[in-house]
Amino acid sequence: MNFVAIQMLLGDRIKYLGLVTAVAFSTFLMSHQSSIFAGVMNRTRSQILDVQDAGIWVMDPATQYFDEAKALPDQALYRVRSVEGVEWAVAMRKGTPVARAADGTFRTVILMSVDDDSLAGAPRHMLAGSLADLRQPDSLFIDRAAYYYFFPNQPFRTGRVFEINDHRVTVSGIFESSAPFTNLPIFYARYSEALKFQGRERNMMTYVLVKAKPGVDENTLCQRIARETGFHAMTTQEFGWATIDYYFKHTGIPLNFGITITVALLVGTLVAGQTFYIFTLENLKQFGALKAIGVTNWRITSMILLQAGMVGAIGYSIGIAMTAAFYEYFSKNVDLRGFFLPWQIATGTAGAVLVIIVIASFMSIRRVLVLEPAVVFRG
Amino acid sequence: MRNVAVSCHGITKAFDSGENQVLALRGVDWEVRFGELTLLVGPSGCGKTTLISVIAGLLDATSGELEVLGEDMRRLRGTDAVVFRRRNLGFVFQQFNLLPSLTAVENAAVPLLAARVPRRTAVARASELLAELGLGHRLNALPSKLSGGQQQRVALARALLHEPKLIVCDEPTSALDHETGHAVMELLKRVAVREDRAVIVVTHDSRVFEFADEIAEMEDGSIRSEGLEAVLEGELVERI
């Protein structure tokens, strides 16, 4: 009877296409929007995760997330260094000065600092220049997106000059960064240089980056640092999630995406469910004939589930392929880097489609099960 | 009596339509024998369709005794009733009720598909039967491409393919013109009637009376007269 069920479904071309289209677009919207949402949220912690040398971030207890940090006093560094289990600790400054290129192009940039001596905290993926080039006086690294912005359509070349707060600085390296939430260019400089580039404030240190001694548990060390220094300490992962959490709770992003995703689910369910129900109603006479001929309710149920499942599987495949194609196509766009279709979202969307299909077929099955087979004799 | 396929005693059937009850069958006593084509005639609304629905197990009688092919139909419930129909009954409807997206041969094969016979086997057997019914050249046509008479022949094949013991036809000729209807009845008589099978044909078309081995006339929910002579006499009386 599976053959009969499939023929019934394919026989009504228009409704079949309508059903598949509804599921496909619903799948596309849900998976696409969820992926963007996950990408946006993930971006808020990009600069935290990009610092790979240290495992622990120490900050003022008032600091809630990466982008807005209350500065630390200079002695914070020494207090952290004295904590048992700390392998090394270095000062780190994150600022947002304005950088101006020679042609006058200017933009606010995210300036991250690395340790003067060890270069701890430096970016890992160099596209031009090498890590040691950052030791040159008055030099900095800029990321690929920054290079494209300031020097569009030009091959990677170091030696270009910026002016930051009346200081002349030379680009000695170009690196790949994870895209930041704000899409600002990312610059890296040594800590002492970073201080020079910016107006003098009372406290200049934003974070202390800490590496735990081998064998020392990072979470335990975080607790010890907090206890002994009074500052707040988080592992890289914790700080990343804290930042995501902040954006989650304090911006309209989750709500807006949530609404879109919910609407996609609802519209998908309603359109697919209704079309499928109408499809079943129009075939009621056929189902009645099958029941009269001796097809059991159980077989009829499995026929309807097969029809709905087929619509779901084909619609989902088309929709998820559309999402995958979208991200594949735009993966070359520097501003959209970091956006992709995570398998968790592909799986979750499959679950949502399953819900759509179950609801859609539930109504139809109910209708057919209560159908009196005697209707076949009525005109 | 081994010869009896269907026996009804005091069958009643009431429909609840809102507040008022419709008594569609008011005590039917009737026997249908194997090896015969039995016509069930009577004016529209007298309960013919209801009666054959009850006999076929598509409706439950409100009261009365009903034995079909040796089974006490009152005790046949749920899946058992469905399986009983699948094994023993064939149906022909006024509106053909073919599945529009299946070809002629696939439609004819449905009873075997329902019994989980592999598609290849089912289709092969349906092809043979359709050829026997003169449709060998239209095996792969969709019902929409067939004439009414051809569709009814496909329906006839569907009713016969699994070799049922009882075939029930409700007004099989009334959607067809006279000549086509006549041809379908001829075919039915020739192919369907066998020693071990009973065929019931509901009709109000007196032009097909000539095919009847037996005839019963219904009026107002019960059998009024039985026997070829009696009914034809009645007809005659009415005409005079």
Ligand SMILES: Nc1ncnc2c1ncn2[C@@H]1O[C@H](COP(=O)(O)OP(=O)(O)O)[C@@H](O)[C@H]1O
């Ligand atoms: N499902 C139903 N609900 C209510 N009344 C019905 C139903 N089916 C048939 N009837 C009534 O039962 C009577 C007999 O109908 P039917 O068996 O279809 O007659 P026939 O086939 O002889 O024309 C009619 O009065 C009809 O209105």
Ligand SMILES: [Mg+2]
């Ligand atoms: Mg009728």
